[in-house]
Amino acid sequence: MIRSTVEDDYRIVTLDRPDRRNALTRDGLDDLAEAFETATEPVVYLHGTGDAFCAGADLDVVSDLDGDEAAAFAERGQKVATAIADYDGAVVAGIDGPARGGGVELALACDVRVATPAATLAETGVALGLxxxxxxxxxxxxxxxxxxxxxxxxxxxxxxxxxxxEMGLVSRIVGDPTTVAAEIAANDPAAIRTLKSRIRDRADSDTQERREADAFATLAESFDPTDRNG
Known part of the structure; x- marks a missing residue:
């Protein structure tokens, strides 16, 4: 259900259950969390196979849950989203086709969300009483x-x-979202990781500014003006 491979300078994590529009079961959620917890690359690209990004939770699984099991299932999904959001590097969601419910939530946990013209997004749970x-x-x-x-x-x-x-749910519309992952991966890995941690920092402004200066100093110590991409 979850495949994790390396392409050039970035890792690709694939939701691979196209017959169910990449809907996630308990095992799928656990495997997805593990894929992010074990990755080490500065950039990870998350996408789905077939004609969808992700339909969210597998509703056949949800329909069989009692109260305690439903809470545990939600916590599994939260663990995955946290693993994505806290990943030590940039995570790019490539949304090609439908993203629904939990699929939207996985994309929200990513740092950059890129859509193709075929992408559609919806939080459809309310119609089902969820x-x-x-x-x-x-x-x-x-x-x-x-x-x-x-x-x-x-x-x-x-x-x-x-x-x-228009509403900022995605940042770009492109034909091939992997080009964005490759664009980011072409940059300095330490700078990528530092920028993510700084932008995601929710401390007070004085603390953020101090951390920003310290982080810049750390990068500057190894800066080589002759080693630039142009």
Missing amino acids: FGAWGGTARLPAIVGEGNALDLSLSGRTVDAEEAL
Whole structure:
């Protein structure tokens, strides 16, 4: 269900269950968390096979859960999203085709979300009497604002790539999202990791500025002006 391979300078993590639009079971969630916990590359590219990015949780699994099992399943999904968000490097989501529910939440945990023109995104749980519980209720308003988050979550409506770009749900629309992963991976690995940690820092402004100066000093110590990409 989950494949992890290295291509050039970045790792590719593939959701590989196309017959179910890459919907995730318990084992799938565990394998996905492990893929990020064991990766070491400065850039990871997350995508799905077939005609979808990810349909989220496998609803056949969810329908058989009792209360305690449902909570444990949600916690599994949260563990995956945290592993993605906390990864020591940049994570790029390549969204080609539908992303639904938990699939949107996995994308929200990534650092960069790139859509193809075929991408569509929706938080469809509300129509089923559910909602995404893999950290999306916190990450979605932080990324698109509370108003857009409530609109998407309460209506369950589907947005296409253009609308997702307009609201900041994705940052680019490209034909091949791997080009963005390769573009980022071409940069200095230490700078990539440092920039992610600085931008994701939620400390007070004085602390952030101090950490920023310290991080810049660390990079500057090994800076070589003759070794540049142009």
